[in-house]
Amino acid sequence: MNLKLYWENVLEYFEEEEWPLYEVDNENKTAVTYVRGDNATFRLFVWLDGESKVLNLAWYYPSNIPANKRHLILDLLNRLNYRFIMGKLVMNPESGGLALRISVSVDGTRFSVGQFDSSINWGIWAADEFYPKFMSVIYGDYTVDEVLEGKEKPQLRLVEKAEEQGELFEEDEART
Numbered sequence: 001m002n003l004k005l006y007w008e009n010v011l012e013y014f015e016e017e018e019w020p021l022y023e024v025d026n027e028n029k030t031a032v033t034y035v036r037g038d039n040a041t042f043r044l045f046v047w048l049d050g051e052s053k054v055l056n057l058a059w060y061y062p063s064n065i066p067a068n069k070r071h072l073i074l075d076l077l078n079r080l081n082y083r084f085i086m087g088k089l090v091m092n093p094e095s096g097g098l099a100l101r102i103s104v105s106v107d108g109t110r111f112s113v114g115q116f117d118s119s120i121n122w123g124i125w126a127a128d129e130f131y132p133k134f135m136s137v138i139y140g141d142y143t144v145d146e147v148l149e150g151k152e153k154p155q156l157r158l159v160e161k162a163e164e165q166g167e168l169f170e171e172d173e174a175r176t
Contacts, residue, residue: 003029007048009111010055035059037128044123053107057119058099059127061134065096069138073098076137076144080130086119087126098134100127 007029014021014033023032029048034041042059049056065073070091077089087102102119136142142151 003048003050003053003106006055006106006111010046010048010116013113013116035124037124037131039128039131042124042127044120048106053105054103055106055116056101056103057123058101059123061098061127061131065091065098065134066138067096070096072137072144073134076133076147079144079148080133084126087123089130100130 007026011021011024011031014031019033021031021033023030025031029050031046033044033046035044036042040062042061045056045058045060047056048054070093073091073096074093077091081088087100089098089100091098100123102123104115104119133147136147136151137144
């Protein structure tokens with residue numbers, strides 16, 4: 001398998017989709033882009049690990065989880081991850097950074113536009129779908145059980161944090 005060619009196919013996918021990439025590092029096979037869902041905008045990291053021959057996609061949520069709510073979010077992550085067929089939700093216990101990750105072995109395979117497109121789209125949907133659940137636990141004082149039952153408020157977003165940090169990107173830079 002030629003990992004360089006595989007990485008070139010990944011970059012070509014974004015080019016053909018007219019999806020801008022930022023911070024492309026061909027030597028380390030990493031790239032960053034942004035994607036806007038219905039509920040939030042996510043930073044998407046794409047990297048191809050040459051040693052393990054694994055393609056990784058990670059949608060980073062726009063804000064960190066406050067320290068006093070991390071135990072609740074870890075409970076929610078654990079319960080959501082149990083239901084997942086692919087991917088996983090993760091949280092950095094020190095910073096509270098939250099991400100959805102999908103990893104796919106590419107050893108012995110060829111790049112598949114269909115599989116890559118499907119993985120990207122599922123990740124966007126899942127990251128965006130769960131955002132209101134996290135915000136409802138953090139800022140809406142909903143319990144984990146309540147959000148798992150669908151009682152969260154979909155419109156609950158972290159506007160204050162975005163205003164504190166300033167704009168992460170220009171409006172036309174995010175793929176919708």
